[in-house]
Each structure stands twice: as C-alpha cells, then as structure tokens.
Amino acid sequence: MVDLVSQYEKIKSSVLPLFEEIMSKAQFINGPEVTAFQNELQDYLGVKHVIPCANGTDALQISLMALGLKPGDEVITPSFTYIATTEVIALLGLKPVFVEVDPNTFCINTDAVRKAITTKTKAIVPVHLYGQSADMEPLLKIANEYNLFIIEDNAQGIGAEYAFSSGLKQKTGTIGDIGCTSFFPSKNLGCFGDGGALCTNSDDLAVKIRMIANHGQSKKYHHDVVGCNSRLDNLQAGVLRIKLRELDGYIYARQQAASFYNAAFKENEKIEIPFQSEYSSHVFHQYTIKLKDVNRDMLHEFLKDKNIPSMIYYPIPAHRQKMFAHFNLACELPQTDQLTHQVLSLPMHTELEQDQLDYITQEVLKFVN
Ligand SMILES: *Cc1c(COP(=O)(O)O)cnc(C)c1O
Numbered sequence: 001m002v003d004l005v006s007q008y009e010k011i012k013s014s015v016l017p018l019f020e021e022i023m024s025k026a027q028f029i030n031g032p033e034v035t036a037f038q039n040e041l042q043d044y045l046g047v048k049h050v051i052p053c054a055n056g057t058d059a060l061q062i063s064l065m066a067l068g069l070k071p072g073d074e075v076i077t078p079s080f081t082y083i084a085t086t087e088v089i090a091l092l093g094l095k096p097v098f099v100e101v102d103p104n105t106f107c108i109n110t111d112a113v114r115k116a117i118t119t120k121t122k123a124i125v126p127v128h129l130y131g132q133s134a135d136m137e138p139l140l141k142i143a144n145e146y147n148l149f150i151i152e153d154n155a156q157g158i159g160a161e162y163a164f165s166s167g168l169k170q171k172t173g174t175i176g177d178i179g180c181t182s183f184f185p186s187k188n189l190g191c192f193g194d195g196g197a198l199c200t201n202s203d204d205l206a207v208k209i210r211m212i213a214n215h216g217q218s219k220k221y222h223h224d225v226v227g228c229n230s231r232l233d234n235l236q237a238g239v240l241r242i243k244l245r246e247l248d249g250y251i252y253a254r255q256q257a258a259s260f261y262n263a264a265f266k267e268n269e270k271i272e273i274p275f276q277s278e279y280s281s282h283v284f285h286q287y288t289i290k291l292k293d294v295n296r297d298m299l300h301e302f303l304k305d306k307n308i309p310s311m312i313y314y315p316i317p318a319h320r321q322k323m324f325a326h327f328n329l330a331c332e333l334p335q336t337d338q339l340t341h342q343v344l345s346l347p348m349h350t351e352l353e354q355d356q357l358d359y360i361t362q363e364v365l366k367f368v369n
Contacts, residue, residue: 006351031234047174049206052232056182061088104275107134128157133280150176156285191236254284264361
C-alpha cells in the first residue's frame with residue numbers, strides 16, 4: 001500500500017547527518033528541531049499556532065479537553081472514519097453522536113449534522129477522509145448558529161485546500177476552532193514513529209492546549225489543570241522538517257498516480273472513481289474506489305493473489321463497534337453501512353512507478369470485466 005523504503009532512500013543523505021548530530025548531543029526531548037518544525041508547519045499551513053504532540057489520537061483528545069467539554073456533552077461525528085476520531089470522545093465521558101457521510105465525498109453530511117443537534121451538543125468533528133476536505137462553509141454556519149465548536153480531524157488531509165464561496169482558500173486543519181493531525185509513518189506527512197500536532201488561530205486555545213499536553217503545567221511544577229504527557233520528540237521533528245519541504249512534491253506524486261487510476265477506470269460502470277468536489281483539492285491519502293455489482297471482497301482476494309495490496313477503509317463503522325454498545329445508540333446509518341461494503345483502497349504513495357500502475361489497473365479491470 002505504501003513504499004516508505006524507497007521514499008527514505010531519497011532523503012537519507014539529509015536524515016542521517018541530522019540524526020547523527022541530534023544523537024551526539026543527546027537532544028531527544030524538547031530540542032531545537034521541535035520548535036523549528038512547529039514554526040515551519042505554521043508557515044506552511046498559514047495558521048497562528050501549531051502545537052506538536054505525541055500522535056494524532058492525542059491531538060484529538062487534547063482538543064476536546066482544551067474546549068472544556070464535560071461528561072454527557074454530545075459531539076457529532078461521522079461513523080465512517082478511523083476509530084481514533086470517535087474513541088477519544090467516549091474516553092472523556094462525552095457522548096458520540098454518529099451521523100452519515102456524503103456518499104460522494106465520504107465526509108460528514110451537513111444536513112445530517114443539523115438534524116442531530118440537541119441542547120447537549122457542544123462540538124462537531126468533521127474528518128477530511130482520504131485527503132479531501134469536508135464541506136466546511138455550511139458546517140461553520142451551523143456551528144455559528146448553535147454556538148458549537150469545530151474540531152477538524154485532519155490526519156488524512158494535511159496539505160489539502162478548502163475554497164470558500166468568496167474565493168478565499170484555507171488549508172484544512174486551520175478552518176475550525178482546532179485542527180488535529182497525525183504524523184504516523186504512512187500519513188501524507190509521516191515521521192519515523194509516532195507524532196501528531198494541533199493547530200489553532202486562537203491565542204487562548206493555544207495556551208490551553210500547550211498546558212494540557214504538558215501535565216497541565218503553567219510554569220515549572222505548577223499544574224493548573226489535569227493534563228497529559230504528549231510530546232513530539234526531537235528526532236521525529238527533524239525528519240518532519242526534511243519531509244515538510246517535500247510535502248507539496250509528495251502530494252503532486254499522489255495526484256499523478258490518482259490521475260492515472262482515474263483515466264484507467266473512468267469508463268468502467270462498475271467502478272466509481274473518487275469524486276472531486278468543487279470546494280476542495282484532493283491530496284489522496286487514499287485512492288478509494290466504490291464498486292457496483294462487483295463482489296468487493298472477492299476482488300480484494302483476487303488482488304492479493306496477484307501480489308497487489310488493497311485495503312478496506314473501514315470495514316466496520318464506529319456505530320457498530322462493541323466499544324460503543326453501552327451508549328445504546330439508536331442510530332441507523334444505511335449509507336455508511338453500504339459504503340463499508342463498497343469501498344476499496346488501492347496502493348497509493350509517492351513512489352508508484354508506471355509499470356506498477358499499469359499492472360494494478362489491468363488486474364482490477366480483468367476481475368471487474
Ligand atoms: C491516523 C488517524 C488518526 C490517528 O492518528 P495516530 O497518530 O495514529 O494516533 C485519527 N484519525 C484519522 C482519520 C486517522 O487516519
């Protein structure tokens with residue numbers, strides 16, 4: 001699905017001397033690379049504050065803590081997402097309220113959000129799934145109307161740009177109150193282990209987030225709120241600085257691979273290629289097709305036999321997970337259920353070669369036709 005080894009070969013000559021330097025100085029925690037990366041990511045995203053942390057799941061958890069949500073508060077989120085988005089809501093004693101996604105974009109359905117609002121609703125967590133922005137403008141309008149917070153789960157969307165009807169463009173993760181991202185190795189901007197970050201344009205939230213990520217500490221040994229320990233280490237920050245310079249090139253390589261897939265599949269009526277919304281660029285964290293009148297699971301097995309990896313993101317939606325059974329969720333999400341049977345993600349990374357793309361598309365078409 002990904003080829004991080006070939007990608008590493010291309011940046012090795014910058015990474016190794018940097019690691020050597022960091023290790024020879026034993027600057028592992030809170031080193032200069034962390035601050036430099038934070039500033040460079042702020043510039044790249046066009047956001048006032050970036051606060052690095054240990055992983056994307058922590059970023060989501062810390063964002064809910066920073067907004068001061070209390071047990072019993074309701075948080076509206078799609079069920080069709082990676083479990084981390086929804087798990088942290090329950091972890092903090094909040095109630096996840098699952099809604100449908102738009103079956104074209106795979107992102108949260110705005111009308112469903114509006115219908116799910118109650119007096120207990122405090123926040124909305126849209127997910128920029130597979131690398132395309134959720135439709136943020138109507139969500140901001142709803143949030144404004146009902147006084148709700150928006151936390152963007154930007155783990156798959158880093159680098160994508162959302163266009164408002166005014167023509168203004170903003171990078172995903174910088175539009176809501178807080179944006180959360182992950183630097184897990186396979187993400188579009190991945191490090192060599194775990195990493196994550198939060199971003200916000202609010203000075204007040206930035207102070208709270210920094211404090212929570214550092215044991216609730218306001219100054220040394222003064223702990224004002226209950227927090228956690230969530231840091232990005234200096235080695236990871238160093239790699240991320242090197243890879244941030246390559247990010248737009250990485251995104252371009254993904255988009256080129258996606259264009260090739262699109263051209264090969266677009267005439268086939270059993271394959272629905274990724275929908276391109278008019279309001280967002282697509283950074284193709286995943287290249288995900290929807291299959292019609294094709295046994296998706298048999299195609300998955302067929303490709304495996306041909307040495308072609310493919311993945312089902314996600315086979316079980318959040319509202320059907322045992323971990324949420326105690327909420328007695330009455331929700332019915334037929335579109336989400338249907339998507340879990342239709343989607344298939346094909347290999348997508350920065351190092352796909354023409355002959356690999358040829359082989360993958362030929363074999364997919366062979367099965368489907
Ligand atoms: C990867 C991912 C996360 C979690 O990030 P980690 O760094 O693995 O904790 C959260 N949400 C989505 C949508 C993701 O893809």
